[in-house]
Amino acid sequence: MNALLFFDLDHTLWDFETNSRLALTQGYDAFDLGAKGIPRVEDWIEAYEEANDLCWAEYRAGRMTKDVLRGQRFLMASEKLGAAMNEDLAQRLGQHYILTSPHQTGLIQGTHALLSELQKRGHDMWLLTNGFEEVQHLKVDRCGLSTYFHGVLTSDALGVKKPHPDAFLKALESTGVVNPGQIYMIGDSWESDIEGAQNVGWRGVHFNPSGSVEPGAWKTVRRLEEVLALPLIP
């Protein structure tokens, strides 16, 4: 028997940052922002990312709803660049971004090589991701990742998000595997993926390309291919 493996999707396999920039560029072109006082798409992306961080901080502090956040970050980005944009355009850019992002197919370097080798070794692999059912499935299908996984388990379908223990327990139940032995969770988020998984007795493989190493993680890898050298025994 080979070990049961769970993978996170965003920032672990699906290159969120690259895909976000691709979606922003498409929105920039679709709404002709070059003719609306924002001559360089690089500036637009930079201003958006800064505004997005600020909006998420407001959201986490309970001072902004997600609905407002979706358009507000575009409004703030345009203000930062001194370009006039009305709320209607910001809303439409927000909508465009939400719809376009999941279609992008940028993957973290080494994704296919890692997954195909683990599949060859006979691991039973599942995706366990916080996100909406349609969105996460679309990303997986568009990137050609479905072939590696027995299933895609979203917080949307499970009704609970990582790092809540029930997210991991329900995910395990969904696999139908009895007596799984040692289970592994590979992900980029210390709190959601690693701490959450280790709290239910799984082993966490922290994919942490550049941050400081969390001593509590079972293993830390800087590149995906390093996972292949780990003793993933059941």
Ligand SMILES: [Mg+2]
């Ligand atoms: Mg992630």
